[in-house]
Amino acid sequence: MSETNSALEREIGEIRRDPRALAMKQFIQHGRVTTYDHCLNVARLSSRMSKRLQSLSIRVDEHSLLRGAMLHDYFLYDWHHHEGRWHGYRHPVIAAQNAKRDFGLTNKEEAIILTHMWPLTLRHIPLTPGGLDRLPRGQMVLRA
Ligand SMILES: [Fe+2]
Numbered sequence: 001m002s003e004t005n006s007a008l009e010r011e012i013g014e015i016r017r018d019p020r021a022l023a024m025k026q027f028i029q030h031g032r033v034t035t036y037d038h039c040l041n042v043a044r045l046s047s048r049m050s051k052r053l054q055s056l057s058i059r060v061d062e063h064s065l066l067r068g069a070m071l072h073d074y075f076l077y078d079w080h081h082h083e084g085r086w087h088g089y090r091h092p093v094i095a096a097q098n099a100k101r102d103f104g105l106t107n108k109e110e111a112i113i114l115t116h117m118w119p120l121t122l123r124h125i126p127l128t129p130g131g132l133d134r135l136p137r138g139q140m141v142l143r144a
Contacts, residue, residue: 004047011066012043020102021070027078035073043069059123061108068112071099092124 001009008016015021024036033041046069049062074095080089096113099105105113114124 003051004044005052007047008061008066010099011063012070015067015070015103016040018103021074025078027076028080029073035075039070041074042072044070062109064106064112067103067105068116070111071095071103071105071109072113072116074099074102074113088117088120092121105126 022036024039025034027035029038031036043066046065047062050062050065053060054062072095073091075087075091076094076098079091092114096105096110099113100110111126115121115126118124118126
Protein backbone atom coordinates (compact mmCIF):
# COMPACT_ATOMS: atom_id res chain seq x y z
CA MET A 1 0.00 0.00 0.00
CA SER A 2 1.41 3.41 -0.94
CA GLU A 3 2.02 6.08 1.66
CA THR A 4 -0.90 8.11 0.29
CA ASN A 5 -3.25 5.13 0.33
CA SER A 6 -2.29 4.16 3.86
CA ALA A 7 -2.92 7.74 5.06
CA LEU A 8 -6.29 7.73 3.30
CA GLU A 9 -7.19 4.41 4.90
CA ARG A 10 -6.04 5.53 8.34
CA GLU A 11 -7.77 8.92 8.30
CA ILE A 12 -10.90 8.42 6.19
CA GLY A 13 -11.26 4.66 5.66
CA GLU A 14 -14.43 4.47 7.73
CA ILE A 15 -15.99 7.54 6.16
CA ARG A 16 -15.33 6.47 2.59
CA ARG A 17 -17.03 3.11 3.17
CA ASP A 18 -19.95 4.55 5.12
CA PRO A 19 -23.27 4.19 3.24
CA ARG A 20 -24.04 7.83 3.98
CA ALA A 21 -20.84 8.96 2.25
CA LEU A 22 -21.34 6.42 -0.53
CA ALA A 23 -24.64 8.20 -1.25
CA MET A 24 -22.50 10.88 -2.92
CA LYS A 25 -22.00 8.37 -5.76
CA GLN A 26 -25.56 9.14 -6.86
CA PHE A 27 -24.70 12.70 -7.79
CA ILE A 28 -22.58 14.04 -10.63
CA GLN A 29 -20.15 16.75 -9.63
CA HIS A 30 -18.85 17.54 -13.11
CA GLY A 31 -18.66 15.63 -16.40
CA ARG A 32 -18.86 11.97 -15.42
CA VAL A 33 -17.23 12.43 -12.03
CA THR A 34 -19.50 11.77 -9.07
CA THR A 35 -19.41 13.94 -5.99
CA TYR A 36 -17.97 10.94 -4.13
CA ASP A 37 -15.11 10.53 -6.58
CA HIS A 38 -14.50 14.28 -6.61
CA CYS A 39 -14.18 14.33 -2.82
CA LEU A 40 -11.94 11.25 -2.82
CA ASN A 41 -9.75 12.81 -5.52
CA VAL A 42 -9.43 15.98 -3.45
CA ALA A 43 -8.51 13.85 -0.41
CA ARG A 44 -5.85 11.99 -2.45
CA LEU A 45 -4.38 15.25 -3.74
CA SER A 46 -4.49 16.71 -0.23
CA SER A 47 -2.65 13.68 1.11
CA ARG A 48 0.09 14.03 -1.51
CA MET A 49 0.43 17.74 -0.78
CA SER A 50 0.52 17.01 2.94
CA LYS A 51 3.36 14.52 2.48
CA ARG A 52 5.30 17.05 0.42
CA LEU A 53 4.83 19.79 3.01
CA GLN A 54 5.79 17.46 5.83
CA SER A 55 8.96 16.54 3.93
CA LEU A 56 9.76 20.27 4.12
CA SER A 57 9.21 20.16 7.91
CA ILE A 58 5.90 22.01 7.63
CA ARG A 59 3.40 20.62 10.11
CA VAL A 60 0.08 19.57 8.66
CA ASP A 61 -2.95 18.32 10.55
CA GLU A 62 -3.45 15.45 8.14
CA HIS A 63 -6.37 13.95 10.04
CA SER A 64 -8.45 17.14 9.82
CA LEU A 65 -7.24 17.82 6.30
CA LEU A 66 -8.33 14.47 4.91
CA ARG A 67 -11.64 14.39 6.78
CA GLY A 68 -12.39 17.92 5.60
CA ALA A 69 -11.41 17.02 2.04
CA MET A 70 -13.59 13.89 1.98
CA LEU A 71 -16.60 15.75 3.34
CA HIS A 72 -16.14 19.18 1.76
CA ASP A 73 -18.93 18.64 -0.79
CA TYR A 74 -21.17 16.42 1.34
CA PHE A 75 -24.28 18.38 0.34
CA LEU A 76 -26.17 15.25 -0.86
CA TYR A 77 -28.20 16.58 -3.78
CA ASP A 78 -27.85 17.00 -7.53
CA TRP A 79 -26.68 20.57 -7.73
CA HIS A 80 -27.63 20.74 -11.40
CA HIS A 81 -31.31 20.59 -10.43
CA HIS A 82 -31.27 21.86 -6.86
CA GLU A 83 -30.20 25.22 -5.48
CA GLY A 84 -29.52 26.38 -9.05
CA ARG A 85 -27.19 29.33 -9.30
CA TRP A 86 -26.98 29.63 -5.51
CA HIS A 87 -25.32 26.26 -5.09
CA GLY A 88 -21.81 27.68 -5.22
CA TYR A 89 -22.59 30.07 -2.39
CA ARG A 90 -24.71 27.83 -0.21
CA HIS A 91 -23.33 24.31 -0.45
CA PRO A 92 -20.43 24.70 2.02
CA VAL A 93 -22.91 25.42 4.83
CA ILE A 94 -25.16 22.53 3.76
CA ALA A 95 -22.18 20.17 3.48
CA ALA A 96 -20.90 21.20 6.92
CA GLN A 97 -24.35 20.71 8.50
CA ASN A 98 -24.72 17.27 6.91
CA ALA A 99 -21.19 16.20 7.85
CA LYS A 100 -21.60 17.41 11.42
CA ARG A 101 -24.88 15.51 11.74
CA ASP A 102 -23.58 12.26 10.19
CA PHE A 103 -19.90 12.10 11.17
CA GLY A 104 -19.32 14.77 13.80
CA LEU A 105 -16.80 17.49 13.03
CA THR A 106 -14.13 19.30 14.95
CA ASN A 107 -14.02 23.08 14.60
CA LYS A 108 -11.08 22.69 12.22
CA GLU A 109 -12.91 20.24 9.99
CA GLU A 110 -16.00 22.43 9.95
CA ALA A 111 -13.85 25.42 9.00
CA ILE A 112 -12.25 23.50 6.13
CA ILE A 113 -15.68 22.71 4.71
CA LEU A 114 -17.15 26.18 5.32
CA THR A 115 -14.21 28.03 3.74
CA HIS A 116 -13.44 25.77 0.78
CA MET A 117 -15.22 28.04 -1.69
CA TRP A 118 -13.73 31.29 -0.45
CA PRO A 119 -13.65 33.97 -1.81
CA LEU A 120 -17.00 33.07 -3.37
CA THR A 121 -18.41 32.65 0.14
CA LEU A 122 -17.40 36.00 1.57
CA ARG A 123 -18.76 35.35 5.07
CA HIS A 124 -16.62 32.24 5.59
CA ILE A 125 -13.09 33.55 5.47
CA PRO A 126 -9.99 31.41 6.09
CA LEU A 127 -8.35 33.07 9.08
CA THR A 128 -4.79 31.81 9.47
CA PRO A 129 -1.79 33.67 8.01
CA GLY A 130 -1.57 30.98 5.36
CA GLY A 131 -5.14 31.80 4.47
CA LEU A 132 -6.00 28.23 5.14
CA ASP A 133 -8.02 27.69 8.27
CA ARG A 134 -8.93 28.69 11.80
CA LEU A 135 -6.04 26.94 13.48
CA PRO A 136 -3.57 27.61 16.25
CA ARG A 137 -0.39 29.28 15.06
CA GLY A 138 2.14 26.88 13.62
CA GLN A 139 -0.36 24.39 12.28
CA MET A 140 -1.70 24.25 8.82
CA VAL A 141 -4.66 22.61 7.18
CA LEU A 142 -4.82 22.96 3.44
CA ARG A 143 -8.00 24.10 1.79
CA ALA A 144 -9.43 21.31 -0.31
FE1 LIG B 1 -17.53 22.66 -3.15
